[in-house]
Ligand SMILES: O=C(CO)[C@@H](O)[C@H](O)[C@H](O)COP(=O)(O)O
């Protein structure tokens with residue numbers, strides 16, 4: 001039997017960086033079609049800001065193993081909508097996941113394939129359990145980077161397709177200085 005080596009790493013709790021991790025950068029241009037206000041999107045695209053970065057330590061896609069990653073989701077809005085991650089189902093849809101809030105403020109929008117949505121607020125110390133079959137997207141509702149850790153099965157995979165196409169049934173927006181969930185006018189089941 002060949003055993004893998006255990007690993008301990010220190011997440012930089014200020015920046016979210018995991019030493020030795022693979023870094024992924026998502027700019028606004030990578031999120032074309034995701035925000036409802038297309039005019040506001042085109043306007044901000046001139047700056048094309050980084051919306052989020054992911055630092056991932058991933059294993060081979062095998063049953064039983066675990067990946068983990070931090071996400072640094074920057075503050076900002078497109079129109080009334082707060083910056084968010086793309087959001088996905090897992091390719092192996094029955095794979096669950098755990099998120100843990102490290103820094104900043106935000107929340108997770110979750111949704112079943114039928115479009116039933118849930119919103120869970122997150123702050124440092126919040127643990128979110130993402131059950132099997134739920135799509136999940138994080139949203140930065142604050143004014144500093146929102147940083148969190150995710151731990152997920154190594155064979156979970158990412159299925160971006162249906163969220164990229166239809167979005168979530170709810171939008172997370174700012175209304176009179178408050179965070180509100182409103183119906184997505186573009187949502188179609
Ligand atoms: O849920 C997971 C892994 O299953 C997170 O590590 C996200 O991948 C990350 O927060 C970026 O979000 P997406 O762009 O992948 O939706």
Ligand SMILES: [Fe+2]
Pocket residue numbers: 088090097136152
């Ligand atoms: Fe996930």
